[in-house]
Amino acid sequence: MIPAFLRPLWAFVFRDFHLTRRYFSWVVVFTFYALVSSATIALIGVAAGDERLTLTLVLGVLLWSFLSAMFQEISNSISYERWEGALEYTFMAPVHRLTHLLGVSLFAVAYSVVRTIVIMVGLLFFVHLSFAGANLWGVLVASVAFMGLGLVAAILPVLSPENGAQATNIVQGVLLLVSGIYYPVEVLPAWVQPLSAFSPATYALAAARKLMGLDRPLSEAGTLAGAPLGAVTHELLVLALMGAVLVPLGLWIFGLVELWAKRTGKLKRTG
Amino acid sequence: MRTIEVHDLQKTFSSRQGWFGARKVERALDGVSFHVDEGETYALLGPNGSGKSTLIRILATLLLPDGGRVRVLGRPLPGGEAEVRRRIGRVSVDAAFYKKLSARENLLYAAQFYGIEPTAAGKKALGILERLGLEPRRFHDPLEEMSRGMQQKIAIARALLHDPPLLLLDESTTGLDPASKREVQRFLEELRAERGTTILLTTHDMDEAERLAARIGFLARGRLVAEGEADELKQEAGAADLEEAFIRRTGEGFAPAAAGEAV
Ligand SMILES: Nc1ncnc2c1ncn2[C@@H]1O[C@H](COP(=O)(O)OP(=O)(O)OP(=O)(O)O)[C@@H](O)[C@H]1O
């Protein structure tokens, strides 16, 4: 039983759930592809015979699979609606834009978590993973900041139906490059490095590596020596701050773009 | 009370071809003033591109007017969007649905925006659809498997789920077979009689306008060129039927004005 004030929020989860169900073959295809590419990356560590490298790559693969799935779901939500021809209908519905975007984000997080778990389980068939000693709890803290980024990116398809969807892919690519998913950001060329400071994923990864003990050699017993949550307060603070800025900023810009679209007639199906 | 009040409404669209192309300006609404009383049915007739859908979109909070005053259900637009959205139902020409979702899923999704409980929404939707002649077994079919007319019926059901006091119907019977069309018309008449629903509709079907609407407005090139009861319109234009009156009123000055403005 859903309380009445939550029902509009639930409407978006309901819709996205059923859409995912109907497009399930695509979900399977994308997840399969993500799993295979994750495995090929993880096997680089296995080939090098370096357990810490393997775990670092696996962590990168899983975190990126989570964050990119969430980013994609949110930033593409408007494109989907435009594509289906339902954008005008959504914008005419008596729901606050915050509720709308929260509903979309809520499903995106749930979907990304499930997908990441599937990929993680899948990876076990390719590499032997031992997380003993790791502190797995702090790993998901980056999601809020990434949600904010997704919201900012969701605006682009409102601005321009085609170029907007293209631009979100560029943004995602840049995030993958600068966040140091599989390598320390220090190895990036000097002219790219400053950009990494603006990606929430950079801090999420840094924190996750510390929590899992991947930033230091393995213990004598060959297990990880994860740091306690207190060791990553800096990263958590930056992430919280980014979330606190990016989510309202995303909503605010979204509102501005919505007004612009209503002035210029860009909500129409054909744009 | 006036459910819709529009005064000197202006709307222009401008577009640019490419990045550096010349700006092209399209005047969609050029000083439209009219009103619709509570419980009244008003039909807007006009040739393609005369601004009917633009007007409906403004009333439905989907477009911002450039100038003029608009009040819907006592609320100004822009400003009263939240209240207006809760209390209007709109059917557009293009059925805006998630094509892979079933009729039921599409309707339940919409119902939740209005806080309607799913079981109640499902029952109500089925009732309306049966009334409009859609077989109940189609309720679970994906929209993409339905004909245009069936989709149109579902769009009508969606607009009515929350019992809106104002209905905005943009060519809502286009694409329906004659029997379904008549069923929709009968249904609208019933709504008006039982609930006092106010209806603003656009149509290219003269008989429909004459049958449903208390008053009719002719829109041409963004201007309301004539307004009144069907009989008045015929008389003023000295026409035998509404179609002839329509052609005379919306056709007059059409070609000459276009030639004049092109200079
Ligand atoms: N979103 C938009 N962007 C740019 N121009 C638009 C937009 N919507 C409408 N127009 C222009 O405004 C004018 C009026 O269009 P509108 O759709 O309101 O006409 P209509 O009376 O509904 O026509 P029809 O009978 O074909 O449905 C047209 O010249 C159209 O090209």
Ligand SMILES: [Mg+2]
């Ligand atoms: Mg139209």
